[in-house]
Amino acid sequence: MAPIKVLDEKEAKPARNGRQANLVHVPELGPASFADLTVVSTLDKRVLPRLETRAGVVLIGDVRKFGQRVGRRFSRFAFPDEVVPWIRPLQKLVESKDGRLGSPAGWAFDHVVSLRLECEEGWKVAPYALTLCVILKPGVVPSFEPDVLPEMPQEISEWLYEENGDVKPTAAQIADRLKRENEALDPVSRYWLWGGLVDAWAAICVAPEGAGRGVLNAVQDGRIRGDLCTTEEFSFERFRHSEELDLDHLSPPLPLRID
Incomplete structure (x- = not known):
């Protein structure tokens, strides 16, 4: 689970372009809505059926991009300290x-x-x-x-x-x-x-x-x-x-x- 963060348009445009690895655009929630991967936690699956849900990513192109951006957050290369x-x-x-x-x-x-x-x-x-x-x-x-x-x-x-x-x-x-x-x-x-x-x-x-x-x-x-x-x-x-x-x-x- 990750919280949704809403940015103003000045901040949202570069974030949509991937300028911030911790923010991943959730297109179905609007142009300024992002999953904030700075804060990620698990949730007991028994809780899920009681929650109201809404699709955040629907189109296949958006699904692919969303997956790539999430993967990028957790698979970043560790450059040598001297570099x-x-x-x-x-x-x-x-x-x-x-x-x-x-x-x-x-x-x-x-x-x-x-x-x-x-x-x-x-x-x-x-x-x-x-x-x-x-x-x-x-x-x-x-x-x-x-x-x-x-x-x-x-x-x-x-x-x-x-x-x-x-x-x-x-x-x-x-x-x-x-x-x-x-x-x-x-x-x-x-x-x-x-x-x-x-x-x-x-x-x-x-x-x-x-x-x-x-x-x-x-x-x-x-x-x-x-x-x-x-x-x-x-x-x-x-x-x-x-x-x-x-x-x-x-x-x-x-x-x-x-x-």
């Missing part, structure tokens, strides 16, 4: 006012189906070769074969990247440009701006100042790479070798120390 501090900046962005739905970052996150962390060689031993996979909803960007990607427009390239490949603008600046110019952008420019935003999100995932040696050495080459994907492109093989980032339920970071 969690690297992801905390992205978690803080989502939790901050800049990550709210009305902001450019919130607008961008609303187009994201899933954030997944891919470990190239598996989670056997550090340092881990990590990629932040940002999977967008269908239609947000066009799909291209990896070996036939269109050339990045010069203006976009000069605005986005330093000569060494580092991202120039902040993630907030890229999201703001995408939101403002979205309708006017040609598909190729939109694709590369989204790619730049993914790189910027990955770039903020760094070890905190004063982190111990275990944290500093946890990520290969000292950086997490970004990869823009669409739902059509993200293969089942990559799904098997990556883990969902439930940012609101990451374990707290280890106490910072100097080894």
